[in-house]
Amino acid sequence: MIFYGVTVLLLLISFGANKRKTVKALKIAWKKFSTIAPNFAVMLILVSISLFLMPDDVIKHYLGEEDLISGMGIAMLVGSIALMPGFIAFPLCGILRAQGVPYMVLSAFTTTLMMVGLVTLPIEKAYFGIKTALFRNGIGLVIAMIVAIITGLVFAEVVI
């Protein structure tokens, strides 16, 4: 993993440059992690339940909706609730695409998946407070809708 290669390299450079500062950095890392850890735990609990309620085949079933507008709406709803890493989401979308699900619906799904997070709310509200967190997610929904509609236009799935 490149990510850990970089982390370890930076840690070593930092250690070589200033041992005391590096120890302090690790202490800060631990403190920051441990303060937010309970929120992570809540998120994991929510994720595990949402994955159970919405496994791949359920998502497939719902996104296959005939009507474009309701397909987009459902995609946004599912994308907001689900939390899945890109390496699962995009192959899934690839399969859905092959089954004939419109790009517009898939775009609504992936964009909300990335921008809107119901299950990450426990973490987000710890930093932002619930009101601002909800507002930010609302903005994400609007952005996802615009992205989806433009995608639909570009791929000529929607004609004005």
Add this chain to the structure above:
Amino acid sequence: MKAKFPVILALIYAIFIVFSLTTGYQPGKEIGSNFLSFTLSMLKILPGAFILIGLFQVWVSKEKVEKHLGEDSSFLSFIWVMLLAGTTVGGLYVAFPVAWALYEKGAKIQVVLAYIGFAAVCRIPMIIFEASFMGVKFTLVRLLVSIPLVVISSILFGRYLKASKWQMKSPD
């Protein structure tokens, strides 16, 4: 009260999982295995992410952050956080602690919001993955539309928050 909620939830959850395992209740077992696999994949990312945040905290001066990302910084600040977001791993759950670290060091709220937006829509590993499954055209449309929208919405929302004297807070 605030700190108690996760503890109570975790307890109920743990009892439910243990109960499911002993009685062989299938949904409970599935939820438990989801929890385990997601926890493992997150634990692969989180230690590294928080170590980088710690290093950022001790090595990058407040003046530097304020100059490039602070109140008087130029539009370039959005480019800087876009590049930073491009290299962010994980997902939103990593972006929030990073955003807080930036804010603490004096980045303005518009830039912090933009960072979160960018971390959602333009992480480089994710883009590569997306383009290979969905095609370059799909990915390009998504990026070209969402990036300007992230910038505009962050500026407007940031201004609104600032006008209402809102401040980001340390999680306690």
